[in-house]
Amino acid sequence: MGAPTDDVIAFEGARIVYPGGAVAVEGLDLTVRRHELMVLVGPSGCGKSTTLRMVNRLVELTSGRVLVEGDDVARTDPVALRRRIGYVIQHVGLFPHRTVAQNVGTVPSLLGWSRERTRERTAELLDLVGLEPATYARRYPHQLSGGERQRVGVARALAADPPVLLMDEPFGAVDPIGRRRLQEEFWRIQRRVGTTVIFVTHDVDEAVKLGDRVVVMSKGGHVEQVADAVTLLARPAPGMVTDFIGAGRTARLLPITELAAEDLAEDLAADDGVAHDGAPVPAASRAGSAVGPAPAQPPLAPLALGDRLDAALAALVASGDGAVPVHDGAGRAVGTLTEAGLLRALRRAVAAASDD
DSSP, X not given: OOOOOSEXXXXXXXXXXXXXXXXXXXXXXXXXXXXXXXEEEOSTTSSHHHHHHHHTTSSOOSEEEEEETTEEGGGSOHHHHHHHEEEEETTOOOOTTSOHHHHHTHHHHHTTOOHHHHHHHHHHHHHXXXXXXXXXXXXXXXXXXXXXXXXXHHHHHHTTOOSEEEEESTTTTXXXXXXXXXXXXXXXXXXXXXXXXXXXXXXXXXXHHHOSEEEEEETTTEEEEEEOHHHHHHSOOTTHHHHHXXXXXXXGGGGGOBOOGGGSBSOTTOTTSXXXXXXXXXGGGSXXXXXXXXXXXXOOOOEETTOBHHHHHHHHHHHSSSEEEEEOSSSOEEEEEXXXXXXXXXXXXXXXXXXX
């Protein structure tokens, strides 16, 4: 075991040249921090998956080094290495003739865990990924939906509590609705368990939604920019990165920016009918308005501080009057969100990235 470090994975001049001379990855220098979810994104053929597979030696380096927890992977037994590293791919690769519980318990069994320990760990992980053990443990892969199989794949990869989890387009084969749910669930799981993750995708929206840092790569495994999601969207590097992210980058800030108290109007029932942010208050929202009570409408679920701006936008669209109450998470009202407040929140995110 190498010396302790905050960098769990380090690529040091890592280079892959295929037979015939084609360069897949050229001199990659990159570190992945402990507990970080790092996303590699870029066009097809840019070396994302090859970079991922260097870590568990599914491809061998031509030159340079890859270190995992300080150990040079080239000097580590590949079988032992792969048992320490979780690996999730697009089509999961579950064993079709083994139950869900047997699939999840594969690596613990290979490591010599007792049946009781394996059974307890399997139940714990099925709960974690949202699959009730009593319902799913004895099922076979063909009895599961695509999203359920992907959840089992994540549980199997986490079974032996690996220090590193590699994920190669893991949700690419799932329908759009299921994919969004899996993204949200996986983000929650990673925050809870703290596993260090390298995640490969070609989808910019997925990259900025999940990544603590996002690495944009171009052909030959060249790193064009490494940044947190907000900085990447607010200040993309000129040239390839700006072109790859596209013109809709401001809208992509919505699902990764949280609603803050400074975005709110404190009082929409002001006597003059004007909110503190200067936006007119809809008549139906004013206490004691001369126009009389508003027509009965289904109650809106209020937003909470910390909710993402995509949820805030959806609530505003559904509100009908351009104003949504916001609470502090404990049910106490703290203000109201208007369209002007939503724009202010977006400007705040961009300004914060520019200041950094």
